[in-house]
Amino acid sequence: MRTYAIQRVLLLIPTLLVLSFIAFALIRFIPGDAALLMTEELGYAPNLEKLQERLGLTEPIHIQYFKWVGGFFRGDFGRSLWDGSPAADELVRRLPVTLELAFFSLFLSAIVAIPIGVFSAMRQDTKSDYIVRSTVVLADAVPHFWLATLILVLPAVYIGWSPPVGWHSLSEDPVKHLLLLLLPASIISVSSAASLVRITRTMMLEVLRQEYIRTAWSKGLSERSIMYRHALKNALIPVVTVFGLRVPNALNGSVVMEAVFGIPGLGRWTIDAIHFRDYPQLQVALMFTAITVLIANLIVDLAYGWLDPRVRYR
Amino acid sequence: MTEFGDVPEYLLTVEGLKTHFFSRSGVVKAVDGISYDVREGETLAIVGESGCGKSVGALSIMRLVSSPPGRIVDGRVLFDGADLLEVSESQMRTIRGNRIAMIFQEPMTSLNPVLTIGKQITESLELHLKMQGAEAQKRAVELLEMVGIPDAPSRLKQYPHQFSGGMRQRVMIAMAMSCNPRLLIADEPTTALDVTIQAQILELIKNLSAQLGTAVIIITHNLGVVARYADRVNVMYAGKIIERGTAIDIYENPQHPYTQGLLDSVPRLDEDRKRKLESIEGMPPDLMNLPAGCAFQPRCKYAIERCVEETPPLLTVGDGHTAACWVTAGSTSEVGA
Numbered sequence: 001m002r003t004y005a006i007q008r009v010l011l012l013i014p015t016l017l018v019l020s021f022i023a024f025a026l027i028r029f030i031p032g033d034a035a036l037l038m039t040e041e042l043g044y045a046p047n048l049e050k051l052q053e054r055l056g057l058t059e060p061i062h063i064q065y066f067k068w069v070g071g072f073f074r075g076d077f078g079r080s081l082w083d084g085s086p087a088a089d090e091l092v093r094r095l096p097v098t099l100e101l102a103f104f105s106l107f108l109s110a111i112v113a114i115p116i117g118v119f120s121a122m123r124q125d126t127k128s129d130y131i132v133r134s135t136v137v138l139a140d141a142v143p144h145f146w147l148a149t150l151i152l153v154l155p156a157v158y159i160g161w162s163p164p165v166g167w168h169s170l171s172e173d174p175v176k177h178l179l180l181l182l183l184p185a186s187i188i189s190v191s192s193a194a195s196l197v198r199i200t201r202t203m204m205l206e207v208l209r210q211e212y213i214r215t216a217w218s219k220g221l222s223e224r225s226i227m228y229r230h231a232l233k234n235a236l237i238p239v240v241t242v243f244g245l246r247v248p249n250a251l252n253g254s255v256v257m258e259a260v261f262g263i264p265g266l267g268r269w270t271i272d273a274i275h276f277r278d279y280p281q282l283q284v285a286l287m288f289t290a291i292t293v294l295i296a297n298l299i300v301d302l303a304y305g306w307l308d309p310r311v312r313y314r
Numbered sequence: 315m316t317e318f319g320d321v322p323e324y325l326l327t328v329e330g331l332k333t334h335f336f337s338r339s340g341v342v343k344a345v346d347g348i349s350y351d352v353r354e355g356e357t358l359a360i361v362g363e364s365g366c367g368k369s370v371g372a373l374s375i376m377r378l379v380s381s382p383p384g385r386i387v388d389g390r391v392l393f394d395g396a397d398l399l400e401v402s403e404s405q406m407r408t409i410r411g412n413r414i415a416m417i418f419q420e421p422m423t424s425l426n427p428v429l430t431i432g433k434q435i436t437e438s439l440e441l442h443l444k445m446q447g448a449e450a451q452k453r454a455v456e457l458l459e460m461v462g463i464p465d466a467p468s469r470l471k472q473y474p475h476q477f478s479g480g481m482r483q484r485v486m487i488a489m490a491m492s493c494n495p496r497l498l499i500a501d502e503p504t505t506a507l508d509v510t511i512q513a514q515i516l517e518l519i520k521n522l523s524a525q526l527g528t529a530v531i532i533i534t535h536n537l538g539v540v541a542r543y544a545d546r547v548n549v550m551y552a553g554k555i556i557e558r559g560t561a562i563d564i565y566e567n568p569q570h571p572y573t574q575g576l577l578d579s580v581p582r583l584d585e586d587r588k589r590k591l592e593s594i595e596g597m598p599p600d601l602m603n604l605p606a607g608c609a610f611q612p613r614c615k616y617a618i619e620r621c622v623e624e625t626p627p628l629l630t631v632g633d634g635h636t637a638a639c640w641v642t643a644g645s646t647s648e649v650g651a
């Protein structure tokens with residue numbers, strides 16, 4: 001297991017290289033660059049070629065790439081093309097906000113969905129099971145932004161009140177901080193919760209058919225310990241996989257909710273970077289989002305070992 | 315075993331037990347009115363071809379038949395003065411794993427793959443005997459040693475996949491015996507194991523039951539096992555007991571043509587080795603559409619008209635020996651218990 005973990009960590013390096021290439025290339029497919037915007041659209045500077053040269057955009061593309069990657073791996077994340085500020089400064093302020101929102105929503109979906117999935121499997125084909133399953137179908141079909149709009153607009157229209165939006169830093173007022181995060185996080189968690197309920201239910205039903213569950217019953221254990229001690233730990237392995245797969249979705253949801261709820265995360269900043277062709281800013285945003293997903297996947301892989309001794313001792 | 319003339323002490327009495335499975339296409343009468351008893355400390359074998367209701371009958375005693383689709387529709391299971399089919403579920407839980415324990419056919423899949431062996435043994439001790447921590451741990455070590463697993467303290471920390479099939483069945487036995495049950499139900503405990511290991515496991519069960527005074531119901535489709543390990547035998551066919559007697563009765567003087575057929579299909583130590591083994595012709599019946607009269611009649615070479623018209627009850631053919639056959643048992647005997 002330890003060698004496996006080390007291998008998995010080492011594998012991050014080539015993955016990151018490939019990612020850096022994609023992040024670098026992606027934005028350059030969009031026509032136009034920052035210099036063009038500055039001169040032609042905003043009348044910011046008179047001479048296009050000179051400006052492009054100053055911003056380093058005239059250098060051969062592979063040189064630009066290697067310069068950036070070299071810097072990146074040394075911890076130099078480049079400077080904004082527009083105001084020259086180090087891209088890392090802003091990132092350090094914004095990334096934690098997005099991560100907090102994304103993982104708070106994932107946490108919420110897990111603590112709600114897993115017990116519901118277990119309950120639904122325990123009561124298979126009863127009325128409660130049908131209610132859970134229909135709710136899941138519904139929850140899966142609702143887009144984040146629609147739900148958010150509904151929640152913000154409907155009470156405003158009918159009772160003249162709408163949920164508070166905005167942002168309070170954790171150090172300033174922890175309670176207010178969490179309260180303000182709760183609504184956007186819940187909205188993001190809906191679709192993840194739906195997938196988690198579905199996979200938990202399916203896997204529990206599968207596990208409950210296994211012979212070791214019959215053994216557990218034959219020992220006189222209570223339904224509760226059979227479900228949670230004997231069955232859930234076996235069922236959890238694919239649930240964790242789905243949990244890992246929901247990380248990109250949660251990040252994506254955070255970006256949308258940041259816009260709706262006025263939260264100063266990566267979302268707005270990334271969109272601006274695309275808009276203004278601020279290559280270094282976008283690259284660093286993409287890289288850190290990707291690194292987050294990679295680390296989450298790594299944790300999921302290592303969690304298999306924790307859950308399944310057959311993996312641990314391989 | 316009780317001597318002749320003693321009042322037999324029944325540990326378990328099953329009366330008219332019926333367990334059926336209800337599905338859209340019909341009712342499967344997996345167990346259809348079986349009655350038998352188990353005395354303190356004895357070993358009772360239940361034999362019969364695969365699918366004749368042996369496992370369902372055993373699971374019914376523990377009230378572990380999956381429901382739906384299964385349901386115990388009739389009968390009584392008297393154990394220690396109570397009808398197990400009437401007691402509450404929470405009372406039943408104090409009996410399962412404590413007074414009646416069970417081991418299953420597949421040691422590979424009967425243990426939970428993600429819990430340590432130690433955890434799986436100690437949880438019974440904690441639940442039923444209220445042992446805790448070091449005490450439970452110590453008892454678990456003793457149990458593993460009792461079933462012949464060397465290096466017990468370190469083995470307790472391991473997971474099922476680190477054990478061989480035979481060792482896992484030993485673990486199952488240790489788990490089953492952990493609370494010193496009065497009755498052990500072993501459902502084909504060796505069917506999935508290598509022949510050499512089968513004998514070891516059966517010896518282990520036999521020795522432990524003798525040592526601890528545990529009664530054993532051993533379910534098997536192997537009559538060789540019966541001859542060696544059982545005191546008495548129930549032969550089942552299509553959800554019913556069709557012959558019952560001591561192991562010697564069944565082995566040396568089988569009365570039902572089905573029992574005779576079963577015996578002809580296994581090699582016997584006391585016979586010429588070159589005897590051709592014959593399997594019973596035909597297929598076991600469909601439990602959803604049983605033939606009229608005796609369920610064995612379509613496969614039986616002695617069948618007469620009466621066998622189709624009327625289902626034979628268990629008829630007495632000797633002291634404590636009964637068989638449900640009009641032809642071989644019907645001529646001389648009366649209806650037995």
Ligand SMILES: Nc1ncnc2c1ncn2[C@@H]1O[C@H](COP(=O)(O)OP(=O)(O)O)[C@@H](O)[C@H]1O
Pocket residue numbers: 335342344362363364365366367368369370371380383384601
């Ligand atoms: N869960 C179930 N659903 C429907 N039928 C079942 C179920 N379990 C057992 N049966 C039926 O009950 C009959 C007896 O099964 P079983 O007791 O397992 O046989 P065996 O004598 O081999 O142990 C079989 O014909 C089987 O089809």
Ligand SMILES: [Mg+2]
Pocket residue numbers: 365368369370501502
């Ligand atoms: Mg069986």
